[in-house]
Amino acid sequence: MLSRDFIRFAASSVLSHRTRSALTTLGIAVGIAAVVLLTSIGEGINRYVVAEFTQFGTNIVAINPGKSSTLGTPTGIFNTVRPLSLDDAAAMARIPHVQSVVPVVQGNAEVEGLGRQRRTMIYGVGSQFAEAFKFQVAAGDFLPDDDPRAPRAYAVLGSKLKKELFGEAGVLGERIRVGGDRYRVIGYMRSKGQVLGFDLDDTVYIPAARALDMFGREGLMEVDLLYAEGAPAEEVVAGVKRVLISRHGGEDFTVTTQQQMLDVLGSVLGVLTFAVGALGGISLLVGGVGILTIMIIAVRERTGEIGLLRALGATRHQILRIFLGEAVILSAAGGIMGLLTGVGGAWLLHLAMPAMPVHTPLSYILLAEAMAVVIGLLAGVAPARRAAAMEPLEALRTE
Amino acid sequence: MIILEGINRIFQVGDQQVHALDDIHLTIQPGEYLSLMGPSGSGKSTLLNILGLLDKPTSGRYVLEDREVTSLSDDEQARVRGERIGFVFQFFHLVPRMSAFENVELPLVLAGVPPAQRRERVGKILEQLDLTDRAHHRPDQLSGGQCQRIAIARATIMHPSLLLADEPTGNLDSKSGADVVQVLEQLNAGGITLVVVTHDAEVGKRARRRLRMVDGRIVEDEAG
Numbered sequence: 286m287l288s289r290d291f292i293r294f295a296a297s298s299v300l301s302h303r304t305r306s307a308l309t310t311l312g313i314a315v316g317i318a319a320v321v322l323l324t325s326i327g328e329g330i331n332r333y334v335v336a337e338f339t340q341f342g343t344n345i346v347a348i349n350p351g352k353s354s355t356l357g358t359p360t361g362i363f364n365t366v367r368p369l370s371l372d373d374a375a376a377m378a379r380i381p382h383v384q385s386v387v388p389v390v391q392g393n394a395e396v397e398g399l400g401r402q403r404r405t406m407i408y409g410v411g412s413q414f415a416e417a418f419k420f421q422v423a424a425g426d427f428l429p430d431d432d433p434r435a436p437r438a439y440a441v442l443g444s445k446l447k448k449e450l451f452g453e454a455g456v457l458g459e460r461i462r463v464g465g466d467r468y469r470v471i472g473y474m475r476s477k478g479q480v481l482g483f484d485l486d487d488t489v490y491i492p493a494a495r496a497l498d499m500f501g502r503e504g505l506m507e508v509d510l511l512y513a514e515g516a517p518a519e520e521v522v523a524g525v526k527r528v529l530i531s532r533h534g535g536e537d538f539t540v541t542t543q544q545q546m547l548d549v550l551g552s553v554l555g556v557l558t559f560a561v562g563a564l565g566g567i568s569l570l571v572g573g574v575g576i577l578t579i580m581i582i583a584v585r586e587r588t589g590e591i592g593l594l595r596a597l598g599a600t601r602h603q604i605l606r607i608f609l610g611e612a613v614i615l616s617a618a619g620g621i622m623g624l625l626t627g628v629g630g631a632w633l634l635h636l637a638m639p640a641m642p643v644h645t646p647l648s649y650i651l652l653a654e655a656m657a658v659v660i661g662l663l664a665g666v667a668p669a670r671r672a673a674a675m676e677p678l679e680a681l682r683t684e
Numbered sequence: 685m686i687i688l689e690g691i692n693r694i695f696q697v698g699d700q701q702v703h704a705l706d707d708i709h710l711t712i713q714p715g716e717y718l719s720l721m722g723p724s725g726s727g728k729s730t731l732l733n734i735l736g737l738l739d740k741p742t743s744g745r746y747v748l749e750d751r752e753v754t755s756l757s758d759d760e761q762a763r764v765r766g767e768r769i770g771f772v773f774q775f776f777h778l779v780p781r782m783s784a785f786e787n788v789e790l791p792l793v794l795a796g797v798p799p800a801q802r803r804e805r806v807g808k809i810l811e812q813l814d815l816t817d818r819a820h821h822r823p824d825q826l827s828g829g830q831c832q833r834i835a836i837a838r839a840t841i842m843h844p845s846l847l848l849a850d851e852p853t854g855n856l857d858s859k860s861g862a863d864v865v866q867v868l869e870q871l872n873a874g875g876i877t878l879v880v881v882t883h884d885a886e887v888g889k890r891a892r893r894r895l896r897m898v899d900g901r902i903v904e905d906e907a908g
Contacts, residue, residue, distance in 0.1 A: 290793045301781040593777045596738060597791045597838070598766015600759045678738040681777070 286603055295610035298583070309579045310619035313660065316569030317623025317653050318630065323565045324649055325631040327558030329642035334554060338547060341418045345543045346510040346521055348377075348529070352537055366537040368504020371433045371494060373532060374411065377508065380524035382516035385413035387509040388433070390496040394464035396489055398450040405446055406488045407463060409496020415474075417511040420485075425457045425472025428492055436492035440468035445486035447473040463489055464499045518542045572619060573660040580612050580668035591672050592680025605673040612665025613658055620657025624650055686712040686735065686846070686877070691744035693730050693900075704730040705741065706900035712879070714845065717872045719891035720881045727900040728881045729850060735879060736769050736848045737761045749845060766795055770839030770876075772868070774851035776831040778823040778838075784830075785810070785819040788837045795842065809837045813867065829860025836867055840876070847871060849880045853887055865890065 299306045350369045374388040390409035395402055414420070415427040423444060431437055440461060447456055459470045468491060477485040493505065512521045522540050529538055584591070591604055628645055635643045693705035704727045712718060720728040733739035734746065737753060746754045753764060778787045785806055792802045810816050813833045823831055832852060839847060849868060853861030865887055872878040882888050896904035 286794055286796050287798070290796075290799075294793065297781060589777065590779055593779070594790075594794065595762065596736070596765060596771050596777075597794055598762050598842075599794050600762045602759070603794065678733055681738070681773070 286606075291603075291606060291610060292614075295607055295614055298587070299611055299614050302583075305579060306615060309575050309615050310622060312572030312575035313569065313616050313619025313657055314572075314622035314626060316565065316567075316572040317620050317657055318626035319568045319623075320562055320565035320656070321624060321627025321645065321649065321653050322630045322634075323561035324558055325627070325643050325645040326634075326641070327554075327561045328646060328649070329644040331551075331554040331558055332644055333642035334550065335547065338550060339543075342511070343543045343547070344512050344514055344516070344518075345417070346512065346518065346525065347541045347543075347546075348508045348510070348525060349506070349539045349541070350504055350537070352539055367533045368502075369508055369538065370504055371497075373529060374493075374505065374508045375433060376528050376532060377510060377525060380510070380521065380528055382512040382521050383510050383524070384513055385411075385417045385511045387411045387414045387417050387511070388493040388505045389414075389507040389509060390493050390500065390502060390505055392496065392500045394499065396446065396450070396461060396463050398459060398461035398470075399454075401450050403446065403449055405443075406484075407496060407499070408488055408490045409493040409499075410490055411493055413511075414490065417509060420477060421475045422472045423475040425470070427472060428490060429471075431492065433492075434494055436494055438466065438468045438495065439471045439492070441490040442470060442473040443484075443486040443488035443490075444474055444476040445484065446489060449487075461489075463491060466495070466499060518544060569656070569660060573616070573664045576612055576615050576661060576664035577668065579615070580608065580665055581671075583611065584608060584668045584672045587672075588675065588680045588683040591675050592677050592683070595675075595677035596681060601673040604675075605669045608669035608672045609662060609665045612669070613661040616657045616661025616664070617654070620654045623657070624653060627653070685714055685747075685749065686710070687745070687747040688734075689745040689747075691731075691734060691741045691746065693727070693734065693739065694742045703900050705734070708744070708900075708902060710895075710902065712877060714877055715872070715875050716877055717869070717892045718877075718879045719888040719894050720879065720897060721883070721885070721888045721894065722897035726897040728897045730900075731897070732848050732850055732879065732881050735846070736771055737765050766791060767842055768844050768846060770836075770842070770844040770847045772832070772835055772839050772847065772849040772852045774854040776823070776828075776835045776855075778831055778834060780823050783820045783822055784815060784826065784834045787823070787834055788841055790838060791842045805841060806837075809841055813837050827860065828856050829863050832856060832860070832864045833867060836864070836871070840871060844876065846877045846879070849878070851882055852880060853882065853884055861887070 348369065351366050371388055374386050377383060378386045388411045392407050393404060394407045396405050410428070411433065412428045412430040415422060422441070425441070427441055428439055429437070440463060442456065450461070451459065456470050456473055461468050461470055474486070479485065497505070510521065510525065512518070522542060525540050526536065530536055594604060628650070631643045631645050634641060688708050688710040691705055691708040692703070695702040695704055708731065720731060722728045730739065734741050741754060744754070745752065748764065749768065753761065756764065779790070788806045788809065789802050792805065810819055813836070815830065815833060815837065818826060818830055826834065847868070852864055852868065856864060868878055868880065869890070880887065880891060888894060893907045894904070895902050
C-alpha cells in the first residue's frame, strides 16, 4: 500500500466524522497550547534572568571565605577558616590575567545628609568596582585608588539615594554621615535599575576598609576578580588557589566562576521551565485519553470494515497502520492547532504585558509537535492492535 | 483447480461441539459454476468461508491452484485472498464514506497499485458493468442492485481465479437479483470459477454443478 494512499485512507475516516474529530483534536490542541505558552513564559523568564546576570560581564570570578564541604568530624574543632583580608585581595591582583580586584563588604546603615535620613544598603568596595562591573558615574568620580588599608572618607551615592537626600541639588563635596561616620560625597552613579530585586540605585559606596570597621567585621564578604576577556577561567582559578593557599595554609575559601553561577542558575531555571511544561503536559495527557477513547469507538464501529479489508487482502500490519495513522492524524492536527494558539497567545501576552518576558524557541515548537505525534501513537497503539488482531470472519459477521 | 480433502470444521459453542463440516471431499475444476444449497446450519457458508481463507478448517487439506493454503501464514493468506479470491456478500459490505469508484479501487489500493493504473482499471470495469455515471455516488445514493454490482466490480478488479458469492441475491428484489446473477454468469463465462451459496432454488438451479449440504456433509452433487 502506497504511503499517500494510506494517509488518504486514514484521513478519509477522520474527515467522515467531522464534529467528533474536531472535538478530539481540540483536546490535544488545548494541551499543546498550554505546553507552548507555559514553556514560552518559562524560557522568557530564563533568558531575562540570565541577561540580568551577564550584564556585568562573564569574565568574573568570585572568592568567598569558607569552604563548603562535608566532614566526618564536627567542624568546630578544626574550623580554621581565616577571613579574607584586604591584603589577600591585594595579593590576588598579581595573578596572571587578572585586571581588577574588588573587595566587597555589604551591610545596612543609616545615611544622613542635608538633614534627611535614610536607611539603605552600604557597599564597601575597592576603587575598581565601577570599572569591573561596568557601572558609570553620573557626576564626579568613583572612589579613588587610595591605600586600601587607610582610605580617605569618601562616599559615592547611588542615583536614587542621591535624589532622596539631595533632590536635584548639587551633591559633590557635600558631607554625609554613614552609620555615624562623616564622609565627603565625591560623585554619584548613573541609574542602574534593579537586578533580581536588588535596587542598585539606593546605595552608598564607601571604601571597603571603612565598611569593615563600621560593621565590625573581621574579613571581606567577597572578593571579585575581573580577568582579561578570553583568558582561560581555569588558569585564573588555579592562580587564586595558589596565592590564597600559600597565604592561608589551606583551602579555606570558595572560588566560583561566573560560568558556574550561570550553570547553577540555568539548571534552576531549567527545572522551572520543565515544571510549567509538565503542568501543560497534564492537559496533553487528557487530550491523549480523548484520542484513545475515540479510537476505541472507531475500531468498534468499523469492525465490519476491518473484516472487509482483511477479506480484500489487507494484512494485519496494514490494519494496524491505518488505525495508528488515524490516531496520529488526529493528534498532529491538534498539535498544529495548539501551536498556533500557543504561539499566538504568547505573542498577545507580550503585547499586553511588555514587561512579561516571553520567548518561544523554534526547538520547542518542533518538540511540541513531535510530542503530539508521539501521544497520538501511544493512544492509537492499543485500539489499532485490537483492530489488527480481529479474525476476518468474526469481524465480517458483526455487521 | 481446487481440492478439498477430509475437511472438518468443529465449532465450540459453550461446552458443546458443533460439527459444521464433516469430512468434506471436493474437487472443483477451473471455470466451474457451482451452487451450494441446503438448510440453515448445514455448513454451506462455513464451506464457502474455508474456500475463501476467511476460516481455517479444524483438520484436512485445502489445495488452491497447486498450492497447499491451509498451512500458509496469516500474511500469505491475506495475499492469496487479495490476489486470487473475490468475495460477494449478501449485504454488499461497501465502505459507506467512500464513492463507488473508491470502493472498487480498494483492493488495488491495498495491493499498492499506482493511481494512474488504478483509474484506468476501475474506469474499465465500471464501464463494463454500466456504472460509469454512478462512479462518484456514495453507497447510500445507490440502489441495492447497483451496490451489489459495485461489490462484484470490487471482487473482480484484481482478476481473481475464484469468485465466492454468499447469498448474492438475498437482499435484492427479483429484477435486481436477476441482473446480478447475469453479471456473475458473464464473469464465469470469462473463465472465473464461481461458487454461489444461496437459499433461492431458482438461482441455485442455474449452476452447472449443484451441491446440496445437510448437517455438514455434501449429500447431493449433480452436474448438467
